[in-house]
Amino acid sequence: MNPVTERRIPRVGMVGGGQLSRMTAAPATALAIGFRVLATSADESAAQVVSDVVIGHHDDLDALLRLADGCDVVTFDHEHVPPAYLLELEASGVAVRPGPGALVHAQDKRTMREALAAAGAPTPRWTIVEGIGDLTRTGDYLGWPLVLKVSRGGYDGRGVWVVSSHQEAADILATTPLAADAAWLAEERVAFTRELAAQVARSPSGQAVAYPVVRTVQVDGMCSEVVAPCPGLSDERAMQAQELALGLAKDLDVTGMLAVELFDAPQGILVNELAMRPHNSGHWSIDGAVTSQFENHLRAVLDLPLGDPHPLAPWTVMVNVIGPRDADTLPPLQDAYRHVLARDPGVRVHLYGKDPRPGRKLGHVTVVGDNLDTLLARAHHAANYLMGVIDE
Ligand SMILES: Nc1ncnc2c1ncn2[C@@H]1O[C@H](COP(=O)(O)OP(=O)(O)O)[C@@H](O)[C@H]1O
Ligand SMILES: [Mg+2]
Structure with missing residues (x-):
């Protein structure tokens, strides 16, 4: 046996x-x-x-x-x-886990914004747009340009538009079918200096741990680069972001991983959105933290003691490998591996086994070390080679 x-x-x-x-x-x-x-x-x-x-x-x-x-x-x-x-x-x-009562806040951006308001969390100004006839009021309230979002079903920037005029917004409302249970949301366009993410793991018995606050870069609404921890973030702001995430996890009774996407803006830290699952902003933790977000998600949903979220080195850089416009530009994987792995034995490559399609997340690379500029160059080189953007 x-x-x-x-x-x-x-x-x-x-x-x-x-x-x-x-x-x-x-x-x-x-x-x-x-x-x-x-x-x-x-x-x-x-x-x-x-x-x-x-x-x-x-x-x-x-x-x-x-x-x-x-x-x-x-x-x-x-x-x-x-x-x-x-x-x-x-x-x-x-x-x-997370339970239905928590998950609704990650399913619908309107429910999420209402809960954030009730929790007193700082957010961009927002409003529901009742239809094209409501756009004048919306524009008067938020100013142009503003950000239009469908409340449900979007991801990686699909379902998010920055619109500069009433006409542009009206065109999107007129041509985009809205699911029966979805709503149009409009937000002020935040002039953020950078985007951040604060991740925590929380278990049903209430134990929680916070990962270092990271800097994320979104291209066309999709995460492309993460640096852990966020360079130049004051201890005070980092702690504020972690406490915000821990507080929201508790208030919304989240179990498992919670990612709080944040804007670091002149007016302070603002919550963009919540994800109640492992998140792209935490992929660095596989190679860069004592316990990865994936392991802590499992431990949390099983109510096991949580693992140490601390980083293993001063800096970790993660860069996504995203499908290029033309899949024919991709080198054969064997050749790409020979080049990337030989050039930099310290680079960690994670591919997801997905067919390359334009704009699709195919994998990511991670490097860990002391010199942030060198790490950024190494990670982008490896990702660019795997994406067929460079060939040497
Ligand atoms: N109010 C806003 N002001 C400025 N940029 C925004 C705003 N809302 C979203 N964005 C940009 O669009 C990206 C995707 O928006 P988000 O609401 O996170 O949608 P998704 O669910 O697709 O991730 C954000 O990461 C940010 O770069
Ligand atoms: Mg997002």
Whole structure:
């Protein structure tokens, strides 16, 4: 008899077969935690590497129940499971973490903005746009340019538009179909000096740990670079961001990882949005922290003691590998690896097993060390080579 399987292993089911599930599989393996994913097909990113896969969609209750059957906890690599199904899952006896009451704040930017206002968190000024007829009021309130967002279903900048005029906004409202349960949100365009992210892990029993506050760079609404910790951020502002994230995790009863996306602006720190799952701003932690966000997500949802979030070196730089406009410019992977890995034995490459498509996150690279300028150059060189942007 196998003594390990004999001592019942907890099993976590993760909804979604993307790279976040794929990267959660590694610490699940290390800790011998059972790990099952719900993927839409066998060739999805996580389904390629996880042995226990349920094929199905996140909006199919039967598929969700098949995922949950035999799991101790169900968690998520995206926020899109309908709340009614989350309640059904709970009723079936499985723990859902984060729970439906928390997750609604990451599913709908309007609900999130209302909760942030109730919590007294600083945010950009915002309003709901009731339709084209409401744009004059919106523009008078927020000024032009402003930022239009669909409240639900967007990600990586899809569902976000910076618009400079009434006409431009009206065109977007007229041509963009809105899901039945979604709303149009408008926000003041914040003149931020940089974007930050504050990540915390929180367990059901209330233990919480905060990662160092990082600097993120978004290109076309998509994360492209992260530096941990944020260079030049005062201790005071860093602590304020961490306390904000810890407070929100507690107030909203988040279990697992919470990422708070922030604007560092002249008027202070403002909350942009919340994500209740491992997040692109925390990929650096795989190679750069004592305990990665993926491991701490697993520990948190299983209510195990949390791991140390401290960095291993003064600086960690992560750069995303994003699908180029023309996939034909990509070098054969074998050749790219020969070049990138030989040139810099210190670079850590993570590819997600996804077909290259323009603007698609295909992977990331991480470097860890003492000299930030050198690390930035090394990480961008490796990512650019893997993206076919440079060939030497
Ligand atoms: N109010 C704003 N002012 C200025 N830039 C913004 C504002 N809201 C969003 N952005 C920019 O757009 C990016 C994506 O917006 P976000 O609301 O985070 O959408 P998503 O859900 O796609 O990540 C942000 O990271 C930021 O760069
Ligand atoms: Mg965002």
